[in-house]
Amino acid sequence: MAMGARWSVGAGAALLAALLAVTGCQRAPEGAGQEGARNRPGAAPASARPSNYGTVFLGVGACSSFGTTTFTEVPCDGERAAARVVARHDGDPDHGPACPATTDFVLHISAQRAPAGAAGDRAVPRGYACMRNLEPPHPGDPGGGGGPRTIVGDCVYGTGRGEVRETACDGTGKHRPEYRVTRAVARRAECPPATALYVQLGGEEPVGCARRL
Structure with missing residues (x-):
């Protein structure tokens, strides 16, 4: 159901945003109606203190703790380990790989x-780390209501300004889910009636087909 010709923004509520987990928004083409968009890394920094746990600070497979102002690289088998790096990229996150x-x-x-x-110390380049919690909850899973990307299985709700945002499909979020993304396709014409x-959604199949709940 087209909701007008406004540009629209969607954003998942990434886990523990208050602890500097980073989210953002991406706009959709004009005329697209009410559309969600994947989150992108923002400007909240992680701790960049050199570490001896790997050759790259927060490299793939490394683990971090949660903190109130910074994130620190810690041994994955330690009691402070909370999340693991599943992908790591240097440079500007707005223009880097998803x-x-x-x-x-x-x-x-x-x-x-x-x-x-x-x-033993080393330089730390500007970049971003894609994190996966070591234990549930996993807001990035389909229907989880968060994570940096909108994917098949996620649910969204309308904000009333020609925009939509992610929310948990099971109704445990602050907002009731109104639509669920059921398919990812290359073009709108491939969505079911x-x-x-x-x-x-972005990627090779950038259009998500969502049904009303």
Whole structure:
């Protein structure tokens, strides 16, 4: 069901955003109606303190703790480990590769120079880490109501401004789900006739076909 010719934004509520888990929004083409969009990393920094747990700070497979102001790389078998890096990219997250579909949240890592003459320390380039919680809940899973991307199985609700945002499909979120994304296709014409909403997903199949709940 087209909801007008406004540009529209969708954003999942990434887990523990108050603890610097990073989310953002992406606009859809004009005339697309009410559409959701995948979240993108924002500007909240993770701790960039050098670590001895890997050759790259928060490299793939490394683990982090949760903190109130920073995230620290910790051993994955330690009691402080809370999330694991499933993908790691340098550079500007707005123009870099997308995180895996079931990423729970994204960390934006600030650049840091290696101290001169400090043995074992290393520079940390600007980048972002795609994180997956070691234990449930997993908001990046289909229907989980969060994560940096909108994927098949996710639910959204209208904000009343020609926009939609993600919410948990089981109704445990702050907002009741109104639509569920049932398919991902290359073009709108490939959506089934019962489609009530077109959701921007990105990737090779950028159109999400959503039905009303």
